[in-house]
Amino acid sequence: MRASRFFISTLKDAPSDAEIVSHQLMMRAGMIKRLGSGIYTYMPMGLRVIRKVEAIIRDEMNKAAGIELLMPLVQPAELWQETGRWTKMGDELMRVKDRHGREYAIQPTSEEVITDVVRTEIKSYRQLPLNFYHIQTKFRDERRPRFGLMRGREFTMKDAYSFDRDLAGMQASYKVMFDAYTRIFTRFGLKFRAVAADNGAIGGSGSHEFHVIAHTGEDALVYCPTSDYAANMEAAEALPPAGERPAAAQALTKTATPDTVKCETVAALLGIDLAQTVKTIALTVETTGKDEKVTKQHFMLLLRGDHELNDIKVGKVAGLAGHRFSTEAEILEVYGTIPGYLGPIGTRAPVTVVADRTVAHMSDFVCGANDAGFHYTGANWGRDVAEPAIVADLRNVVAGDASPDGQGALAIERGIEVGHVFQLGTAYSESMKATFLDENGKPAPLQMGCYGIGVTRILGAAIEQNFDDKGIIWPASIAPFEVVLCPMGMDRSELVKEETEKLYAALQGAGVDVIVDDRGLRPGAMFADWELIGVPHRIVIGERGLKEGKLEYQGRRDAEATGVAPDAIVAFIQGQMAQ
Amino acid sequence: MRASRFFISTLKDAPSDAEIVSHQLMMRAGMIKRLGSGIYTYMPMGLRVIRKVEAIIRDEMNKAAGIELLMPLVQPAELWQETGRWTKMGDELMRVKDRHGREYAIQPTSEEVITDVVRTEIKSYRQLPLNFYHIQTKFRDERRPRFGLMRGREFTMKDAYSFDRDLAGMQASYKVMFDAYTRIFTRFGLKFRAVAADNGAIGGSGSHEFHVIAHTGEDALVYCPTSDYAANMEAAEALPPAGERPAAAQALTKTATPDTVKCETVAALLGIDLAQTVKTIALTVETTGKDEKVTKQHFMLLLRGDHELNDIKVGKVAGLAGHRFSTEAEILEVYGTIPGYLGPIGTRAPVTVVADRTVAHMSDFVCGANDAGFHYTGANWGRDVAEPAIVADLRNVVAGDASPDGQGALAIERGIEVGHVFQLGTAYSESMKATFLDENGKPAPLQMGCYGIGVTRILGAAIEQNFDDKGIIWPASIAPFEVVLCPMGMDRSELVKEETEKLYAALQGAGVDVIVDDRGLRPGAMFADWELIGVPHRIVIGERGLKEGKLEYQGRRDAEATGVAPDAIVAFIQGQMAQ
Incomplete structure (x- = not known):
């Protein structure tokens, strides 16, 4: 072209x-x-x-x-x-x-x-x-x-x-x-x-x-x-944590945490690791009976403070298809407290607790006390509250988690x-x-x-994968052109013109998808165009170089140009393209 | 394939x-x-x-x-x-x-x-x-x-x-x-x-x-x-007829033509050539003035009895853009007679006569007399009626008309x-x-x-251009496949199978777009499929033929097959395709 x-x-x-x-x-x-x-x-x-x-x-x-x-x-x-x-x-x-x-x-x-x-x-x-x-x-x-x-x-x-x-x-x-x-x-x-x-x-x-x-x-x-x-x-x-659940070491203590509704702020207030906190998420599932009456079921989901909910996984837990977050009014009505202070211990009404696998493995954890302004510290399963009704994988994995195939850690x-x-x-x-x-x-x-x-x-x-501050860097197989020829002063130099045409024909003959920039632009504008467009291989044909017996090759990712003899250039390009 | x-x-x-x-x-x-x-x-x-x-x-x-x-x-x-x-x-x-x-x-x-x-x-x-x-x-x-x-x-x-x-x-x-x-x-x-x-x-x-x-x-x-x-x-x-208009030879005669409204029937009734008759077509053009009042202009188009109106040409005549056929009521109102008996001679009101070039060149013609049940015979321009106001090309050409470039007759x-x-x-x-x-x-x-x-x-x-009673006949350049190989009993004969694979590879190597029919159909059904589909070149590979040292080639338009030696077949096919 x-x-x-x-x-x-x-x-x-x-x-x-x-x-x-x-x-x-x-x-x-x-x-x-x-x-x-x-x-x-x-x-x-x-x-x-x-x-x-x-x-x-x-x-x-x-x-x-x-x-x-x-x-x-x-x-x-x-x-x-x-x-x-x-x-x-x-x-x-x-x-x-x-x-x-x-x-x-x-x-x-x-x-x-x-x-x-x-x-x-x-x-x-x-x-x-x-x-x-x-x-x-x-x-x-x-x-x-x-x-x-x-x-x-x-x-x-x-x-x-x-x-x-x-x-x-x-x-x-x-x-x-x-x-x-x-x-x-x-x-x-x-x-x-x-x-x-x-x-x-x-x-x-x-x-x-x-x-x-x-x-x-x-x-x-x-x-x-x-x-x-x-x-x-x-x-x-996310696999369950390895080994036995650590034994309880702390006593259950109701601790004042005024205006501290997020795990991050609770951990900061108490000076503990975020991974020691448990966040409680209230979910509601509505079902419509044959009589068209809507029944609501409420679930308390427990996730470690530093983990993220995985909605797809939640939807697969028995009974949780079609779940939604409970409204503030529902939370107040069911649990008698405000969001941010919910927890599995001492709930007002019987509630189905669904714990993430990691949470079920925790001991001495911190959770809401179902009382606005208070959290429990030193909470433990079995001792302070019944084991969770359902234990399931509810969270997004994080880097470092064990790979489900047991062959290493996840990235x-x-x-x-x-x-x-x-x-x-x-x-x-x-x-x-x-x-x-x-x-x-x-x-x-x-x-x-x-x-x-x-x-x-x-x-x-x-x-998105291949660019720099100059523009696109196409992989050769899908680049608009594989090679661009940039002749310097094609209209002034017969030598440049002749060599450009020769090279253009030779590359085409070798099956290379080549474009020759015969627009007569200044070098700076010409190079900027092709760097922006992202053609992977560029050959500059200049009179001075030719007189020294070389063309200038530069790959789109190369910092500098390489001098290549005109006779060797087609093989050189083929070598670059085969890489 | x-x-x-x-x-x-x-x-x-x-x-x-x-x-x-x-x-x-x-x-x-x-x-x-x-x-x-x-x-x-x-x-x-x-x-x-x-x-x-x-x-x-x-x-x-x-x-x-x-x-x-x-x-x-x-x-x-x-x-x-x-x-x-x-x-x-x-x-x-x-x-x-x-x-x-x-x-x-x-x-x-x-x-x-x-x-x-x-x-x-x-x-x-x-x-x-x-x-x-x-x-x-x-x-x-x-x-x-x-x-x-x-x-x-x-x-x-x-x-x-x-x-x-x-x-x-x-x-x-x-x-x-x-x-x-x-x-x-x-x-x-x-x-x-x-x-x-x-x-x-x-x-x-x-x-x-x-x-x-x-x-x-x-x-x-x-x-x-x-x-x-x-x-x-x-x-x-359609060029004007060559030469001068023939001189009038007949007298204008009003002739009874009851229930005879088409030129074809008038010619039959009078025992004359259809080309001696003139048909009259009433057109109306409506224009809406600034005051939104609609004004109607009426035109009488004249065409030789055996000619067809060309609507595109009519639309190009000055004043006739947006024309339509006059209604029966309009014809009765303007000309005082019924369709089929209109003509240029003795119209009730002044009317613009637009004659086709051929009509303007006619003499002693037959046309409607503006009186239901009567036509004129022996009508002549200038003598019986004023020359037409407008003469234009209004008709479709017919085979034998002079070519507009003056280089022969039209087909x-x-x-x-x-x-x-x-x-x-x-x-x-x-x-x-x-x-x-x-x-x-x-x-x-x-x-x-x-x-x-x-x-x-x-x-x-x-x-539509290339078919016969068996099916499609594609030109090779756009055929779905250029060549079909039809092996006979590929599953039974190792020789046929081997030769088919060899030929398939050889044709592919020669850049031929070839399909091998390895479906195992009976010959009749296989041939019928490919004749219907219209692949231009067929090669049948059969054991008997191979033992006689030949393959059977048949072009889609050929009545019979030609025996070709296996060694010569690729060159033969290339020869056929080059034709």
Whole structure:
């Protein structure tokens, strides 16, 4: 490509609504252009990256026996009503009516359509397994679109759907996709991590997220540096503390703690470690009986003062599905005290105490005394209060926790979710009556898996991981161009012009994706553009250098340029690219 | 590709709603699957054709200095309101509201968005010319979607937009696109014709349509076999007849023609040639004055009995913009007679007579006598009635008419419109204030052109041109596969299996897009599938043949197979493909 025949549009400053680095840099590098809230035109420079991302995905999907098709954007409401998602998806689903008043969804994903395709096409187990995918525009009407391509409304996604005759087959298809994703993200040249995710009803290891590692990531990833264990924060298990619970050493003492409702301030007031305190969280679960009467059940959740509640885990405790925080009025009514002074000892009414595993292992702890202005110190299970009714994993893990696989201690890093593989089971095939005839000629529901990659989101995530104060640093496999040639004074020097053209042809001949900057800019402006755009390899062709028999090579992460002889440059570049 | 890893789904019969051959064959060959009215899933076999069509378009667009980007599907209403198309497009424009009640269009084309991109990006004439294109999903809410991909609602289109500093530049960009289109359709391997089209306000040769030639085409194409002249029926000019008008030879005679209101029946009754009759068409033009009073003007259009009215041409006659047919009541009121007996001679009120060029050249003609049940014969201009107030080209040309370039006689064939190039001028740039600074630093509106190709429509058009009673006959460049290998009894014969694998590898190595049918079907069913799907080259590998030292090659249009030695087959196939 010649820059003069391409469209390059860089900005000194990012628009004020670009809050994060990747959004700012994509706007400044002219990769995207905002059309509306969460809606972007992919400019020529950005589209090249998208196409490279798509090509890698397509190649690995095909190698993994994925079969590409293309499902429509505009999908009849009737299909979405069959699975109930027409209602369940709420405002996020973009709905549209045609001239005859018929309703349609603009696809956010395509489970319904692919299941509809398959239920009419698949008759026998002999046709299975199958894995269909497409790379298609999606729309989700996010309440608050932001961060450029990271949380847009219109975006591109690769979504794949596997169909199998039984659970084992589905899990095998899932494994094939997991491995394909691993190859895909490896080829992107990004640091990534696959983590086990919670997948609700199915449980187990039925779902994994693929995250690009970045300090700015929205999600906390939990992993064990000395084993394969990895999960997202929702799914990472906090094991019970090792060993026996320490014996009680202190006497139970009611201590005045006026205006001290948080564990942090209680610990400071008493001069103790925060890890010696217990915080009490009051939850309420409402159930509606057959007579439509609402019954409320109240739960007291106990968490160590320095730990965080994990709402997903709480929801899995028997009786706690659909829980909510109790209101202040409810707390006053049930416990006779105000929030901040609740505790398991001497409650006014019988209450179900649900203790986190760590709390159940504590002795001589500090907790609210159910009396405004007072806490207990030296509290102990069994002695001062009955053992908790329920002990469960209720908290987020923290760095240093034991890994659930017993192979070391957990570490935590931040990630950006860019892929998700999911064992769907028969949820869609049952609601849509997608069956096949098994070996005995009996109809059985198809076992499904679904597998997504946020194509356009990859761009944002790659940048969040790879940038400096000059701009983007693309991995070579998804860079808009692999190499940029920067001739100095091409219009003045015949030598420079000739050498540039020779090199351009040689690199193209070697299959390198090269752009020559023939715009005639001053060196400073030219270099700044390409550093902002993030092309990984730059070659400067100058008359002085040529007369000394060298070109100047500089990798995007290099502090300084390296002189390379013109004859050796193609091999040199190939060597750099192979690294 | 191996058929066992692909998805092949053929049908014996087409669904009853498939009215035309291409729709029937695409459904039967498993290329598309209906999701809703005018909405199709592109199945794996169909998607391969679409991708090949797109690749050819992209390659030629890039060679013609087109720069690819990707504009969103969901486009803010405000942009469409700027050009007035939000209203003008009516029900065909699919509209959607987001969760905040903001309105959007699902793009049918992208003039507004590209003009918005360019008005913020282009500051100076130095940045011009530019030509942006994208290949993107479109939606048009057709009143009556039908014919499969030929008149669907969701479809794929390549749309390009050129921007120039002046008319000459725009016309040069237009020429570049015209030539690129010619190369694109040539590479598709289709018989096609570019015809001049009417483009309303701009006139001249500012618009061409590209048609795939097919008997079943919706459009009539006019061309001169002995010159370059070609136009669509709307735009093809009918020249005035050559020579002087013949002198009057008959006397004007009022002749009884009871219940004979059509020229055909008048000619039969009188025993004369239809070409001797003149039909009269009453038109009314309503104009609303400043006082909101509606004034009606009435026109009498004269056409030779065997000619057809061309409404586009009529609309261009001074005073006839916005014309409509007069109602029966208006005819009775103005002319004092009933339709079928109108004529230019002896009208009750003064009326503007607009004669087609051919009619103005007639003598001794037959026309209505403005008296129910009577026609005049032997009518002559000048003698019996004043020369017509207006003489204009009002009719469709017919085969044999003189070519407007004076180089021969016109012929007519049918075509399917698949591309359109259009000189837009400044219509969009003026309404959207898309200006640039010219050499004198003065703002000037951008000169635009737009250029579309109906990507998915190409599939339908290619089939309408290329099919037989067995199925589709794809041109090799856009066939889903170039070559199919049909092994006979691969599971029984080690020799067949070995030779098939060898040949498969050899063809792949030679860059041939080959599929091996390893499904284990009987020969009849296997051959029928590939003839239906329309793969252009087939090689049968059978044990008997191999023992005789040959494979059986058959081109999709060949009546019989040809024996080819295994060693020679790759070169043979390459030879066939080069034809």
